[in-house]
Amino acid sequence: MVPIIEVKNLIKSYNKSQANAVDGISFTVGQGEFFALLGPNGAGKTTAISILTTTLSKTSGEVLISGLDLDRDATKIRRNLGIIFQNPSVDDNLTAEENVRFHAILYGLYPFRPTYGLMPQEYKNKIHDLAQLLSIDKELFNPIKSFSGGMKRKLEIIRSLMHDPTIIFLDEPTSGLDPISRANLWSYLRDVRENQHTTVFLTTHYLEEAEEADRLCIINAGKIVALGTPLEIKGKLLNTQVVLSSPNISDLTHELTQKKVEFTLEHDEVVLHPDKDNVAPLIQSLTTKLTKLDIHNPSLDDAYLQIIGSQVKNEGV
Amino acid sequence: MTHEINAILAIALRDFTKLLRDRPRLVISFIFPILFIGALGGSLQAGFGEAVGYNMITFIFTGVLAQNLFQSTASGVISLIEDRENDFSQEIFVSPISRYSIIFGKILGETLVSLVLGVGIIAFGFIIGIPITASLLITMIPAGIIACLFGGAFGVIVLANLGSQRTANQVFPLIMFPQFILAGVFSPIKELPMFLDVLSRISPMRYAVDLMRGVYYAGAPEYDLVVLSPVLYNLAVIAVMFIVFLFIGTTIFVRNERNR
Numbered sequence: 001m002v003p004i005i006e007v008k009n010l011i012k013s014y015n016k017s018q019a020n021a022v023d024g025i026s027f028t029v030g031q032g033e034f035f036a037l038l039g040p041n042g043a044g045k046t047t048a049i050s051i052l053t054t055t056l057s058k059t060s061g062e063v064l065i066s067g068l069d070l071d072r073d074a075t076k077i078r079r080n081l082g083i084i085f086q087n088p089s090v091d092d093n094l095t096a097e098e099n100v101r102f103h104a105i106l107y108g109l110y111p112f113r114p115t116y117g118l119m120p121q122e123y124k125n126k127i128h129d130l131a132q133l134l135s136i137d138k139e140l141f142n143p144i145k146s147f148s149g150g151m152k153r154k155l156e157i158i159r160s161l162m163h164d165p166t167i168i169f170l171d172e173p174t175s176g177l178d179p180i181s182r183a184n185l186w187s188y189l190r191d192v193r194e195n196q197h198t199t200v201f202l203t204t205h206y207l208e209e210a211e212e213a214d215r216l217c218i219i220n221a222g223k224i225v226a227l228g229t230p231l232e233i234k235g236k237l238l239n240t241q242v243v244l245s246s247p248n249i250s251d252l253t254h255e256l257t258q259k260k261v262e263f264t265l266e267h268d269e270v271v272l273h274p275d276k277d278n279v280a281p282l283i284q285s286l287t288t289k290l291t292k293l294d295i296h297n298p299s300l301d302d303a304y305l306q307i308i309g310s311q312v313k314n315e316g317v
Numbered sequence: 318m319t320h321e322i323n324a325i326l327a328i329a330l331r332d333f334t335k336l337l338r339d340r341p342r343l344v345i346s347f348i349f350p351i352l353f354i355g356a357l358g359g360s361l362q363a364g365f366g367e368a369v370g371y372n373m374i375t376f377i378f379t380g381v382l383a384q385n386l387f388q389s390t391a392s393g394v395i396s397l398i399e400d401r402e403n404d405f406s407q408e409i410f411v412s413p414i415s416r417y418s419i420i421f422g423k424i425l426g427e428t429l430v431s432l433v434l435g436v437g438i439i440a441f442g443f444i445i446g447i448p449i450t451a452s453l454l455i456t457m458i459p460a461g462i463i464a465c466l467f468g469g470a471f472g473v474i475v476l477a478n479l480g481s482q483r484t485a486n487q488v489f490p491l492i493m494f495p496q497f498i499l500a501g502v503f504s505p506i507k508e509l510p511m512f513l514d515v516l517s518r519i520s521p522m523r524y525a526v527d528l529m530r531g532v533y534y535a536g537a538p539e540y541d542l543v544v545l546s547p548v549l550y551n552l553a554v555i556a557v558m559f560i561v562f563l564f565i566g567t568t569i570f571v572r573n574e575r576n577r
Contacts, residue, residue, distance in 0.1 A: 053411055079413040089408040093335040105327040106412035108320040112327055159408075 001030030003064075004167060004199050005052065010061035012047050012222075020059070021047040023222035029215075031166075032197040036204060036213035040308055044222040045203040046086055049171050052201070053083050066166065079107070082165030084173045086203075088152045090159075092144045096136065099144065100127055100159050107163040116141075130158040133188055134181060150177050157185060161192070167199040168192075174206065186212070207300045216300075218307055226307050234303045240279055244270045245292035252288040259285070324414040328422025329429060332393060336430045343433075346389065350438045353381045355445060357503060369505060371539035376530075378447050380502035382438050383529035386431045386461050387468035387522050388493055393427030394420075394472030395489065397570075398482050416571040420563065424469030431465045453533065460532040463555060464525040470559045471521050473566030477573065496522040507545065521558055524551045 005028065012022040022044040029035040037045050050056035052063060054074045063070040065077045090099050097116055104123060105112050113119050131137040134154040144152065153173070160168060168189070174182045186209070192198045204210055211230050218226040218233070226233050246252040249268055256263050256270065261282065263272045269292070274282055279295060336342065358374035366373050400406040409419055439457075442449060449457075475492065479485045497503065499513070500522035509517060517523055523545070531548040534540045 055407055055410055075413050075415070078411055081411065083407075083411050085407050089405050091331065091405050093338060094331065098331075098334070102327050102331060103408065103412070106324050106409070106414055108323070108413070111319070112323040112330075114330055 001033060003028040004031040004033075004066055005029035005035075005201065006062075006064040007048075007052070008062040010048070010051065010063060011059045012044075012051060012056070013059045020222050022051070022058075024061070025217075025219065025222070025224050027217055027224065027227060029199060029201060032193060032199055033215065034193065034200045034202070034213045036202045036210040036216050037219065038204065038207070038210050038216055038304060039219040042221075043219045045219065046171055047222075048219070049169055049201070049203055053081055053169050054078055079163075080166040082160035082163065082168040084153075084156050084160050084168075084170045086171040088149070088156065090144050090152050090155055095141050095143050096131075096147070096155050097127065097140050099155060100162060103159045104162050109163050126162065127158070130161060134158060134184060150181065153177055154181060161188075164196060165198065167201060170200065170202045170204075172204055173202070174204070174209065207304055211300045218304065220308055226303075230300055233307075234298050234300060235276070240274065240276050240298070241296040242272045242274060242279060242283070243292065243294040243296070244272070244286075244290055246270075246288050246290050248288065252286075252290075255286060255288050321415055321418045324412070324418050325422040325425060328409070328419060329426035332396075332423065332426025333429045336433065346385075346434050347437050347441075350381050350385050350434075351441055353503065354378050354438070354441065361503070370542055374445070375447055376505075376543060377503055378438075378442050379530045379533045380500070380526050382435060382442075382457075382461070383464045383526040384497065384500065384502045384522060385438060386435050386464040387471070387525040389431040389434050390424065390427040390465040390468035391472035391475065391493075392489065393430055394423050394469050395476045395479070395485050396427075397423060397476055398479060398485050417563075417567055420473055420567045420570070424466060424473070427469055427472070428462065428465035431468070432461065435461050435465075456532045456535070457529065460529045463552070464529060467521065467525050467555050467559055470562035470566065473570065474562040475566075477566040477569035493522075496520045499523060500526045501545070502526055505543070507542070521562075524554045524558070527551050528555065 007028070008026050010022055010025050011020055013020045025044075025048065037048060039045050047056065051058045051070070052065070054070065054077060058070070066080060068077050070077065091102070094102065101113075101116065101119065101123075104110050110120060110123050116124070127140070128137060131140050134157060136151055136154050136158075139147065139151065144155070147155070153175075154177070157173065174185060177185065189200060193200060202209065202213065210216055213230065215229055216226070216233055217224055244252060245268065249265075249270070252270055253263070253265065256272070259282075261272060261274070263270050265271075272282075283293065354374065354377055358377035361377065362373040369376075397406060400409070410416075439449065439454070475489070476485075479488060495516075499506070499517040499520040501517070502522070506513075506517055506523075527545045528548060528551040531544045531546070531551060534543050535548070
């Protein structure tokens with residue numbers, strides 16, 4: 001896959017902070033890829049995304065976007081980025097349409113016109129299509145002051161997609177959105193990716209959203225702690241959990257001990273964590289009568305908790 | 318280039334639209350000029366008008382007009398801090414336009430806002446009988462626009478060195494109020510002790526006020542009593558300060574935005 005974002009040994013140290021907010025991270029994102037950056041609060045996600053979107057300077061390292069250097073070609077890079085910030089960045093003094101028009105003119109999509117009526121038909125069609133998609137078409141000409149947090153989010157999404165960016169950065173974009181709007185957004189982003197081969201770079205707290213990503217990067221305390229596809233991350237870090245129960249639990253534990261299988265006893269149930277490939281042979285080889293067999297495949301939540309949990313333990317927090 | 322001009326106009330229109338929707342701000346912004354010209358000018362004219370040899374109401378009218386245009390634009394440009402605190406500046410700063418266009422757009426928008434205030438002050442001047450002919454008005458308009466643009470550049474250099482809206486609210490009056498005195502907005506400053514004269518000469522507002530008076534009193538018998546320096550001299554000082562403020566201010570502001 002052709003890399004569209006290349007990050008090499010990126011470091012960011014804030015002026016009044018001793019620890020690095022981003023501490024030597026390196027990764028690449030391919031063109032058209034859906035890449036998710038995960039991590040707890042304060043992990044460095046927003047710092048990383050702010051650097052990649054040119055709003056924050058890096059301390060050291062190298063960042064190339066579409067082959068362009070972030071320091072030398074920031075204006076060219078900005079032209080191809082769509083950004084949805086973590087905090088709302090709309091102007092409460094303007095109407096929804098005025099906010100979008102302001103953005104469209106700043107990105108050079110249309111010449112300056114002081115009113116909506118004077119804007120080209122193409123602009124009017126596009127804004128109405130996008131507004132309809134996110135169900136704010138009726139409020140398009142209302143002042144933003146009257147909008148809820150979710151509606152402001154929808155407006156930002158419309159705005160960021162107006163200039164058909166090649167990369168969309170989404171910094172926790174669906175917080176504050178109702179489930180239907182959230183589903184609509186992801187469905188629309190899927191279409192955009194398929195039709196325009198747009199790269200999506202996401203930070204989120206919703207693990208089910210990250211599970212849809214092509215690749216995940218989990219960061220904690222500014223460092224990368226896991227990088228790969230969701231399947232790889234789950235597979236590498238977690239074994240399957242098997243829960244067994246038997247009318248004669250002491251026979252079962254004796255047999256497992258003889259087979260040198262590690263287990264724990266929880267509420268008269270035996271819990272094992274065998275390798276994925278060993279589950280079936282182990283169960284088949286047991287001679288003790290079983291009354292319960294529960295096989296739990298790890299979810300991304302489990303993987304995330306294990307990775308971040310072990311990090312916290314190692315740091316002695 | 319066309320793209321940059323479009324962006325400047327869009328940023329300017331945003332500020333102008335904000336003013337038109339903020340009626341309390343419109344009303345409040347007229348209160349002080351009216352008070353200064355009507356009440357202060359009236360009382361000074363009654364007390365010292367004959368002694369100074371010219372009409373103090375007209376003197377204060379020309380001073381307050383330039384001071385308000387300068388100060389209103391400077392104050393408006395500083396609202397970029399408010400944008401930063403509301404996270405709206407992110408939207409502007411990630412757009413593919415020059416950082417200078419952002420600042421120019423802001424100055425232009427706030428100039429339009431200040432000119433609305435200027436029209437109101439001139440209308441009040443007409444009402445209270447300040448002599449303003451049509452030809453005088455035509456020469457005062459460019460002087461007013463220059464005062465606004467200059468105030469905008471001054472706002473940029475102040476903005477570049479302020480961290481938050483709270484700091485701006487505390488610092489801005491401290492750097493503006495002394496200039497009212499040092500620029501001679503309300504009182505003549507032809508004769509000043511040396512240390513005050515030095516401070517006056519480094520006060521940017523002095524040149525905006527004196528330019529307005531130079532234009533207004535051109536050819537009038539009071540010219541030599543009121544005006545400090547020739548119009549061309551004021552224009553030259555304003556041009557130099559404008560370029561220095563804008564260049565240094567924008568550079569520092571943009572660097573501070575990214576180097577946190």
